[in-house]
Amino acid sequence: MNSLSDRINRLSESQTLAMTRKSRELIAQGIDVINLSIGEPDFDTPDFIKDAAKKAIDDNFSHYAPVPGYQDLRDAISNKFKRDNGLDYSPDQIVVSTGAKHSIANVALALINPGDEVLLLSPYWVSYFEIVKLAEGKPIPVSAGIENDFKVTASQLEAAITDKTKLIVFSTPCNPSGSVFSEEELKAIADVVAAHEDLYVICDEIYEHIVFTGKHNSLAKFDHVKDRVITVNGVSKGFAMTGWRIGYIGAPAWIAKACTKIQGQFTSGASSISQKAAVAAVSADPSCTEEMRNTFKKRRDLILDLLKDLDGLKTNVPEGAFYVFADISSYFNRTHADTKIENATDLSMYLLNEASVALVPGDAFGEADYMRISYACSDEVINEAVKRIKAALNKLK
Ligand code: PMP
């Protein structure tokens, strides 16, 4: 008998984390797996941030933190929004949570009623879909192909909006495509949203510091739509702090208050030590992220160059984040020994078994013909991984 709730039975495991779990299991068995499935910087957290955390421990920040976050952190985030994004969010419009994933879950639970439609710009980040389901909303992917650089247009969104649409969710720079929305593209989206009553947008900007060409722009900078935008950000990616678990939102005060109410019942304030580390991160001159960004750009160029050698693979040029989202559908219906590749999941399992390389099938991001490759690893690992992938793909006839 399955006594679990319908809610949990309907929920899928995060496929990014599932592939990482599988590769960790294989590594524990002594198999030399290259894990290009999880999206996390391979760098260590900068020393000045670690020092702030050590000081917080010594200063006995060991008690419950205020539910929406320490005042000094919310002040620092308010300044950061102004300094980096040209956004005016007062501290009472800011809520600090246990990672940006938690921030997004709070907002979804605060806004979505059962049956509300939520448009996801596809390819979308894996957890948006399941978080919307948990909130009893109906996720509706709106897709842009590789030929459009994976950027859904404002008119596509307009066509998908119904009287049940409550929320739109997207990321810029985008996980998994690396696409960065331009100011004009964002303005067009803002115009569509502004024209519909009671429609909100989560603009997830967690990769803002990892943009290679052009400039990161925030949707909330357009005044006519600012009171409908929830800006999500965090320290995981830009400051190599994935394990510290600090994310935050800037939002209309009534949404921030609702998120505080939810997390007051679920988690209380985020980790006190991590919050003090985050004060150092968001207060620092953003030039401290430059070295990591430059390294990611070199790696992007390297992997794109190496992937050119794989005839069956189609890629575009990602402008940010640290992923390549490649069309791998030309390998479908090919076989090696008794393995037949029918879809992206088959291909990812084949590459895990045959090449010991872990990637994430595109289905996790709403696009069944694709595969996500994370290149947040050294040049040496990138070279070895592509070599292995190539050898395994060449065996498929
Ligand atoms: N949004 C996007 C687009 C992401 O890629 C991630 C990383 N998993 C998150 C949110 C969540 O980040 P965090 O580590 O802060 O929970």
Ligand code: GLU
């Ligand atoms: N952002 C990362 C990814 O997409 C982290 C894993 C996760 O939280 O899903 O791989």
